[in-house]
Structures are given as C-alpha cells and as structure tokens.
Amino acid sequence: MWKNDYYYLIGEYMKYGEVRHYRIDRMRNVELEKEYFNPQQMNLPERINQSFNMYSGEEAAITLQFTNDLINVMIDRFGLDADIRPLDEHTFIVKTRAAVSEGLVRWLLAWGDQAKVIHPQELIEKMKEESSKLFQTYHTELNKVQT
Secondary structure (H helix, E strand, O other): OEEOOEEEEEEEEOOOOEEEEEEHHHOOOOOOOOOOOOOOOOOHHHHHHHOEOOEOOEEEEEEEEEEHHHHHHHHHHHOOOOEEEEOOOOEEEEEEEEEEOHHHHHHHHOOHHHEEEEEOHHHHHHHHHHHHHHHHHHHOHHHOOOO
C-alpha cells in the first residue's frame, strides 16, 4: 500500500493474531518462512482511512468535537459521507470508527484546543496522559536550558 509517500506491507501477524503495518524502506533482516496462513479478506482503503499516520490499533467507535474553522479539514479527512453534525454555534462533532493508537492521539494533539475527544473514555485517558507529558516537558525545572 502506498500512503504518506511510503510503501507499507500490511498483514496479519500470526503469532499475536493482529494486523500490523510495516514500512518497506525500514524493513531489515527479512527472512522467508515456510509457515502458511489463511489470508483474510481486508478492505484496505477502509483500513487505511481508519488508521492515523499508519499506526495500527484496536478499532473503536469515536466521537470528536472540533471548532467550526476545521470543517473542511475534517471533510477532507473523513469524507463527505462522514457523520458530521453541528454541536453549537462554534463547534461540530464527528462520529466515526478509527484505530485507537498513538497515531490518532498525536493527530488530535496537533489540533490543540480546537479538538476534543468525547468518546471513548480510553481515548480521553490517552489524551490526558499525553497532554500531561507535554505540559511537564515545558514546566519542569529539570528541563530548563541555561542560556
């Protein structure tokens, strides 16, 4: 699969029974094995649209809130058929399915206070944890650089 200017190998990791994404240019020491597997049918375009920055994760229903000035960006990301509805005069919500992953958390953090996770609680907790780490990076005495 070609995505974000890179080729990816997408397949089921048999040992753990999960789908993984591997960037081809980063693969090293690849070995041929004589194990066989039953290929599963996978809707690749749908799978790619549910992942963020090609991170895999457990797929879940998510609800996100954004400020109205991001509407075109979200339509570009989620498509015209996405469940996008106004929430109030300043914000709208998006309901979709996505892989809950580090990639999704980082994508959401890039929007700063213009984005908020409404559901699921697991993703809200990940956002709080990552936000706290970011805050500590800039507010810890140990991280002060002498100029």
